[in-house]
Amino acid sequence: MQFDHIPNVAALDDAAREAAMESPVFGRVFTDHMVTIRWNETKGWHDAQVRAREPFVLDPASAVLHYAQEIFEGLKAYRSADDGVTMFRPEENARRFNVSAKRMAMPELPEDVFVQACEEIIRVDKAWVPGDEGSLYLRPFMFANETFLGVKPASDFIFCVIACPVGAYFKGGAKPVSIWVSDDYSRAGPGGTGAAKCGGNYAASLVAQAEAIRHGCDQVVFLDAAEHKWVEELGGMNLFFVFDDGSMITPPLGTILPGITRKSVLHLAKEQGIKIEERNYSIDEWRADAQSGKLREVFACGTAAVIAAVGEVKSTKGDFVIGGTQTGPVTTKMRETLTAIQRNQITGPDGWVHKVNLDG
Numbered sequence: 621m622q623f624d625h626i627p628n629v630a631a632l633d634d635a636a637r638e639a640a641m642e643s644p645v646f647g648r649v650f651t652d653h654m655v656t657i658r659w660n661e662t663k664g665w666h667d668a669q670v671r672a673r674e675p676f677v678l679d680p681a682s683a684v685l686h687y688a689q690e691i692f693e694g695l696k697a698y699r700s701a702d703d704g705v706t707m708f709r710p711e712e713n714a715r716r717f718n719v720s721a722k723r724m725a726m727p728e729l730p731e732d733v734f735v736q737a738c739e740e741i742i743r744v745d746k747a748w749v750p751g752d753e754g755s756l757y758l759r760p761f762m763f764a765n766e767t768f769l770g771v772k773p774a775s776d777f778i779f780c781v782i783a784c785p786v787g788a789y790f791k792g793g794a795k796p797v798s799i800w801v802s803d804d805y806s807r808a809g810p811g812g813t814g815a816a817k818c819g820g821n822y823a824a825s826l827v828a829q830a831e832a833i834r835h836g837c838d839q840v841v842f843l844d845a846a847e848h849k850w851v852e853e854l855g856g857m858n859l860f861f862v863f864d865d866g867s868m869i870t871p872p873l874g875t876i877l878p879g880i881t882r883k884s885v886l887h888l889a890k891e892q893g894i895k896i897e898e899r900n901y902s903i904d905e906w907r908a909d910a911q912s913g914k915l916r917e918v919f920a921c922g923t924a925a926v927i928a929a930v931g932e933v934k935s936t937k938g939d940f941v942i943g944g945t946q947t948g949p950v951t952t953k954m955r956e957t958l959t960a961i962q963r964n965q966i967t968g969p970d971g972w973v974h975k976v977n978l979d980g
């Protein structure tokens with residue numbers, strides 16, 4: 621697809637950009653540009669632009685503001701030792717974006733155009749890609765923008781990519797997180813939108829997350845909506861359980877979000893000869909296995925934090941700890957292996973690291 625490049629006269633100079641990148645809080649600092657592509661029924665995808673990051677002007681009746689037809693992705697770009705920039709498995713995000721689009725009755729974006737849009741913002745904002753422990757977090761998203769109050773799929777959409785320079789997610793190293801088991805709220809149900817990466821899932825999870833914070837926890841863990849028994853995932857991260865015999869369990873796909881970090885961990889675990897099962901695991905098993913010592917480690921994974929140990933679980937039925945609230949060796953090794961592959965410091969499976977052509 622041909623992108624029009626519209627010069628940005630308001631781009632920050634080197635000194636201002638470096639100040640902004642000093643120690644960026646996750647998701648608070650943005651680069652100078654954005655990529656936008658429009659869709660409507662007659663033209664399909666059109667009007668692709670790389671331009672200054674600026675507010676959208678939306679009609680108060682814009683469909684997204686009323687019916688929440690919106691999806692998004694999250695992936696990271698890294699500065700490599702040779703001053704190049706790489707993305708981690710962007711084709712996976714492109715594919716998942718279209719799975720989400722289908723579920724939300726939105727138009728699919730060709731996978732190569734999705735990846736190209738990510739490359740375009742990296743190229744124009746390459747000075748914003750942090751070195752060392754940092755990365756450039758890319759946020760592709762799409763929303764309905766038809767001016768119409770009525771319940772039907774919209775006929776106008778905007779696809780956009782914005783980017784944030786981010787530091788290490790956990791300052792001063794990763795400390796195990798504590799999680800709260802939500803009794804009252806479900807994140808997703810059978811036939812619902814749990815497997816789509818849509819803003820609405822997050823809107824539905826916020827009250828449970830607030831409850832977790834009130835109980836002194838970092839994150840909420842959701843159980844299945846039907847039986848309220850099976851462990852699903854955190855608000856924005858998938859879960860892995862590590863046992864004393866070296867085997868692992870992760871909840872199966874269905875109502876959870878199919879994380880690319882989850883998929884990568886599954887692949888690496890199998891490569892390392894770990895016996896790993898995708899199967900239902902109940903909150904009662906979790907408690908009993910933690911108390912008996914059979915369960916050695918639990919970790920959560922997602923693009924933003926990569927891998928974080930879960931040290932403590934709190935619930936209305938009592939609290940328990942895992943692995944003495946320390947980060948265990950399997951979690952540490954998985955995090956080190958995965959981050960080294962993502963940063964192109966060691967060679968991972970074919971196709972995981974996508975080199976960006978910075979000259980376009």
Ligand SMILES: *Cc1c(COP(=O)(O)O)cnc(C)c1O
Pocket residue numbers: 694817853854855856857858877878879880881882921922923924
């Ligand atoms: C994005 C997301 C994840 C993690 O997916 P990754 O591709 O690994 O970043 C997990 N759960 C939810 C609900 C998410 O939205």
